[in-house]
Amino acid sequence: MPLRRIVVAIDGSEPADRALALASELARLGEAGTLILVSALSDPVTFAPTPVAGLEMVLEAEQRGAERDLAERAEYLRAQGLRVETVIRVGAAADVVVEVADANGADLVVAGSTGKGALQRAILGSVTTRLLHLLRRPLLVVP
Numbered sequence: 727m728p729l730r731r732i733v734v735a736i737d738g739s740e741p742a743d744r745a746l747a748l749a750s751e752l753a754r755l756g757e758a759g760t761l762i763l764v765s766a767l768s769d770p771v772t773f774a775p776t777p778v779a780g781l782e783m784v785l786e787a788e789q790r791g792a793e794r795d796l797a798e799r800a801e802y803l804r805a806q807g808l809r810v811e812t813v814i815r816v817g818a819a820a821d822v823v824v825e826v827a828d829a830n831g832a833d834l835v836v837a838g839s840t841g842k843g844a845l846q847r848a849i850l851g852s853v854t855t856r857l858l859h860l861l862r863r864p865l866l867v868v869p
Contacts, residue, residue, distance in 0.1 A: 741838025820856035
């Protein structure tokens, strides 16, 4: 199965960087592959269901940071001859990745795993676990 469109979940973590490195190698091997780098921004309602002073500035800073981060990664990958698209959306990370993968007909989704223990996963949740439940396409998890 050729990997023409690979979605990569990007959150600035080391596991996400390792996932991107592996995804870029897969795209290179597939010759015609396009990497779609996806970053999810926190939903403001998650923090405060009613307006809070300064929250808008925090969210704008998060947006600018994500744009800068994805642009730098995309520029680096394009310099290596890869085709790259970037997507930034507001919402829960797993939901955003699934939506982007479905909308783009991704052949593969690649995500890093932080290696949380069972207790931490139970308390905090796991994007990777949600991806396993929500995705209807192949998922490669990179530790």
